[in-house]
Amino acid sequence: MNGHVMPALTIRSGEVQRWRIANASAGRIYRIALTGHTFLQVGSDGGLFEKPVELKEILLTTGERVEVLVRGSDVPGAKSVLQNLPYDRYAPQTRPADWQTTSDLLTLETTNETPVTPIAIPATLRKITPLDTTKVTAVRTVVFGQGIINGKTMDMARVDVSTKVGATEIWEIENIVGMDHPFHLHGFQFQVLDRDGVREPYVAWKDMLNMPKHSTARIIVRYDDYPGKWMFHCHILDHEDHGMMGVLEVKQ
Numbered sequence: 001m002n003g004h005v006m007p008a009l010t011i012r013s014g015e016v017q018r019w020r021i022a023n024a025s026a027g028r029i030y031r032i033a034l035t036g037h038t039f040l041q042v043g044s045d046g047g048l049f050e051k052p053v054e055l056k057e058i059l060l061t062t063g064e065r066v067e068v069l070v071r072g073s074d075v076p077g078a079k080s081v082l083q084n085l086p087y088d089r090y091a092p093q094t095r096p097a098d099w100q101t102t103s104d105l106l107t108l109e110t111t112n113e114t115p116v117t118p119i120a121i122p123a124t125l126r127k128i129t130p131l132d133t134t135k136v137t138a139v140r141t142v143v144f145g146q147g148i149i150n151g152k153t154m155d156m157a158r159v160d161v162s163t164k165v166g167a168t169e170i171w172e173i174e175n176i177v178g179m180d181h182p183f184h185l186h187g188f189q190f191q192v193l194d195r196d197g198v199r200e201p202y203v204a205w206k207d208m209l210n211m212p213k214h215s216t217a218r219i220i221v222r223y224d225d226y227p228g229k230w231m232f233h234c235h236i237l238d239h240e241d242h243g244m245m246g247v248l249e250v251k252q
């Protein structure tokens with residue numbers, strides 16, 4: 001993490017720190033937890049949430065970002081470890097033998113300084129207006145196969161999705177194979193409507209969405225500006241290199 005193996009961070013008892021965690025790996029999906037703590041997640045790829053969400057663990061797919069608040073332990077001198085918990089993103093034939101191993105990523109040490117009074121966290125961080133599903137003018141289908149999208153590999157000369165500035169659209173994404181593929185859209189933030197038919201519990205702006213093996217999701221996006229050609233792709237580096245990528249053209 002941050003260029004080091006098992007770095008150490010310090011925190012004062014009662015102190016609240018804001019951590020921005022980015023998964024910059026080529027193909028790893030992290031399932032992170034901090035021993036003895038919960039995370040207060042306050043944001044994701046597209047900035048702050050509307051309200052903080054308390055979580056015991058966070059699944060962080062390739063390219064995904066989260067913002068969390070961590071509070072120093074009530075016990076000065078206490079040590080916690082940020083861990084990567086087992087997560088089965090694999091097809092059986094590529095699943096590593098040690099996939100169920102929990103690995104340690106970082107140490108958090110609460111110092112022996114005088115405790116501070118924790119700051120109050122606002123109940124509402126900002127207003128996020130859900131995109132209007134009644135304004136949807138097209139529904140796109142994105143099917144992730146193994147190394148292909150909608151049965152094709154990337155072609156720079158081909159436009160896969162053509163649309164106009166100002167349009168609101170739903171993208172139905174499906175992963176039909178037995179390993180996870182993280183979906184990423186360039187240029188625009190979207191909102192997740194549902195995953196496997198289950199409505200998303202809260203509205204957030206995102207540009208990364210892990211697509212677990214054999215899963216579906218629907219996202220809504222409005223191309224509010226930025227005409228031009230943009231890419232959408234699987235965020236596992238060797239998959240996108242293989243051609244698991246498409247071109248979105250937003251016309252003026």
Ligand SMILES: [Cu+2]
Pocket residue numbers: 147180181182234235236239240244
């Ligand atoms: Cu992939």
